[in-house]
Each structure stands twice: as C-alpha cells, then as structure tokens.
Amino acid sequence: MEHINKFFLGLFAAILFVACKDSDKEPVLPTEQTFPFMKVGNQWNYVLKTDEGETEISYKIADKTKENYYKVMLDFVDSGLPAMEHYWFADATMFTMVTDWPDSPAKLTMLTKGCKVGDHWDYFVPASLDPEDDELSGNIRYKILEANVSMKIAGTTYTDVYTVHHTASSHPGYYTNFFISLLAGMLKADAVGYTRDENNELVYFPVDWILKSKNF
Template identity: 60%
Template sequence: MKKIILILMSGLLLLTLFSCKRDEQQEPDKPTFPFMKVGNQWNYRMITEAGETEISYKIVDKTKESYFKVLLSFVDTELPAMDHFWYADQQTFTMVTGWPDNDLKFTMLGKDSKVGDRWEYFVPAPLDPEEDDLSGTITYKVIEANITAVAMGKTFTDVYKVRHTASSHPQFYADYFISLSSGIIKMEGMGYVRINDEEIEYFPLEWQLKSKNF
C-alpha cells in the first residue's frame, strides 16, 4: 500500500512540476490595442471649409484600471489643452467616457469586431435648449473590417472603419479609421455648429494623421 501511495504522490509531484514549467513558457497576452500607452502622441490636420488647424492627442497618464488621461491640444493657438479620458482593455476601446465623474464608457471598437457590429447608448437631451451636445441614440457601427488605408504616406492593413451617429443631429456623422496597431489614422464626417441662436449648420470635417511618435 505504501508503495502505491508513494507512486501516486510522485506522479502528482511530476504533474505539478510539468504544469509549472508549461505556465512559465506561456507568453503574456498581447494587448488588443497596443497603441494605448502613456507617452504616445498623434498629430492631425483638422480640415474644414474654413481652413486647416493642427491638433494633437497625447496620452499623459493611466488613471484607474483601464482609463487613460489624454490631452487634446490646438497647436499654435492660445486655446488651452483639454483633458479627455479614453478607455482600453483587452476587449474594448473608446475615446468617449464619463471618467472621472462616473464609469460611463461608449464602446467604439471591440476585440475581433465584424462588419455590422454596433453599440447603442441613450443620452438625455441637454437641459439648456441652447446647448448642442449630441444626445438621443448614440451609435457606433463597424462599417468595414480589416481594410487597407493610407495615412502620412504609409499603408495600414489592420484598419476598421467605425461610424458614429446621433439621433439628435441627423446629418452629423464621423467615420473613424482605427488601426489596431496605430490608433485613429483619419476621420471623415460632417460636423455641426449653431451661430447666433439660428438653426444648426453642418459642414464637412476631416482629420488626417500628420505624424505620431511611436
């Protein structure tokens, strides 16, 4: 009996050692959105009918869990930089969150997304009728997946085209071209503005990636 017990114990010990060895050989999961790193910066040409402006986004800190503090700067202007909080984990990425006031986040792209995937959210209309924030049904929908797109003279082959719309502003839309390796490489859409309390006017809006530091 003792011999049988010793054999069983030896077998269990070998199994444990084998399991440990296998675990040591396993590589950690690669980030789904590797461009989300502190220090990374994107510089864009923002193009409208009125002309061009250069803007930049820079990740300056990782805050709570998977939230990142991002500074939006308007290059060569006196406008102050604005704090934004993006979110990225192994499953989702978004530039739209309620952090630090709350944990609200709107998924823009998910892991292994397919054409037709969509995420819908409801945002109440502003209490002030003069405010023009997007409200109603907010939607992000994957229009194209694994496509090729060109930015700053380089071809990216891991791109998803995601359309952002809002029921409160029927003519507004933003098509984000998101590279899994490099983040947003361009945006094409229709912006909006209200001047002197008149009706909302829509205008073509585009971001073109000018440079990045990674």
C-alpha cells in the same frame, strides 16, 4: 475657429484624424496586444480641415488611471486655448474615446476585439438641461462598416483597419467615420460637423483630419 471650437465642444471629445502619402515601407501587422497604441506618452499630430480653413491639433496620452482609463490631452496648437482633458478607455477587449470618467465609469464602446461588419452598439444619452449646451444626445450608435481592411497612411500600410460609423439622433445631419488601426489607433476620420446660425438653426459642414506625425 468658431466652427472648430463649437464642433469639438459638442462631440464628447471624441473625434479624430489622417493623411495619405506614397511610400515603399513594408506593411505593418498588428501585434498580440489588442490596442497597443494605448500607451502613456504616445502622441498624434494632425491638421484639422473645415470650410473655414485649417488648424493644427494634437492628442497626447498623459497618464493611465485605474481601471484602464487614460487621460488624453487635446491641444489646439498655437490657438491660445488651453489643452482639453479627456479620458479614453482600453482593455484587452474594447476601446473607446467616449467616456464620462472620472465623474462616472460610463463609456460608449467604439471597437471590440474580434468585432465584425454589422456589429453595433446603441446608447441613449439625455439632452442637457443647459440651453447653451449643444452636445450630441438622443440615440447614439457606433457601427462597424469595414473590418481588417488595408490603408496607407503617412507612408505606412496598415492591414488591421476598422471603419466605425458614429451617428446621433439629436443632430441627424451629423456623422463621423473613424478609421481605427489596432496597431496605431485612429488613422483617419471624415465627418459632417455642426454649429448654430444666428437663428439657432443647425448648420452642417465637412470636417477632415490629416495626420502630420506621431511619436511611436
């Protein structure tokens, strides 16, 4: 759990999921609403895999606040750890899991309506003054690598999937590829996470999310 705890605490609460399984279900097409998965009560359940083993996690949209922010609870199932409260943002034009709400309205765009391959959003996040704080900082980028591709996840084929590549200059070996469906949200993620060794050197390790189930 050491890798897992430090990894999640160091990612702005911004990382996620997936699983592949054969099925004869018909392809699911996106609806008119840009991000219909952003509804109170929606929950995703995953297996998180690292080099230390597996653990189960869940994300649940608990509430919608003003200005299109949503309170999302991240739970490490059966870990004894309290659920972590985060805020995601979605309106008719953009979606992100990375916000500073309610302390400020700051948010880092991950996906926009009509975006295309090569589109990207760059931000600068100052490093924390707390030496114990190892969050991602410096030059932050979210870049669209693929748009409107098909992917079969947990027995359903989605035709509206975007691959979003996330990097941060403070941790050059880190990245996350998010696979986001306009209809179902995060379908998959593969990443290289990080922790610190006994010499305070960065150590990187692979991370994968596997979707077990969702309730919508």
